[in-house]
Amino acid sequence: MSRISARGFAVASATAVTTVGAVVGVAAGGPAASNDNVEATAAGTTLLADIPAGQQAQVQTASLAQQADAQSAQASAAAKKSAEEAARIKAAQDAKAKKDAAVKDKASKDQADKDAKDAKDAKARDLETQAASRAESRSTFKVQSSYSVSDVQAIARQIVPADQFQCFSNIVNKESSWNYTASNGSAYGLVQALPGSKMSSAGSDWQTNPATQIKWGLNYMNGRYGSPCGAWSFWTTHHSY
Structure with a gap:
């Protein structure tokens, strides 16, 4: 070799x-x-x-x-390097997708809140319209020198909301038996306002006009108990309201 x-x-x-x-x-x-x-x-x-x-x-x-x-x-x-770059791009895409989803969710929640508020406002307007309608109907009551129980109940049905009338009626039955001139010491009228002069805020004819007494009594029950039915629930436990 x-x-x-x-x-x-x-x-x-x-x-x-x-x-x-x-x-x-x-x-x-x-x-x-x-x-x-x-x-x-x-x-x-x-x-x-x-x-x-x-x-x-x-x-x-x-x-x-x-x-x-x-x-x-x-x-x-x-x-x-290519794999790392692809991973970086994927992470950026995922982060953007998550952010977009969060923005979309917030927009949906904001819209739901707006819809709920609009619905609440619409209901409030309806109640105001109903109240105005009842007030208008009260202004058309014919003043009489005296009223029977059936007359007073008919007036009450026009003023008190239908779903609250039975509770209102229960209280009036217990307090005055639908007698608009009933008195018990300083208490007076259908709902036994104490003192009776409180009802002057609803009208100067509070002593003789059952419509004025009903209006005052309804406002009182709504203001203190939320509704006539709320007042009746309290009454059944305490026997007064």
């Missing part, structure tokens, strides 16, 4: 590396290494024992493997 010197091995190694570098350099558009550089490298190499000439191919193969490893490492780094 032929042998070459250590210098020959160094030149061969440098040539192999340079050959690979030249190939890569040319592919990348760069200048190829010169033979002078090869010789200079070989010249500075420490002499070794003679190496079989056939190992020149192994040296070239090792150099190509190093290049392949380097390229593989670069590809792995690029793939990792």
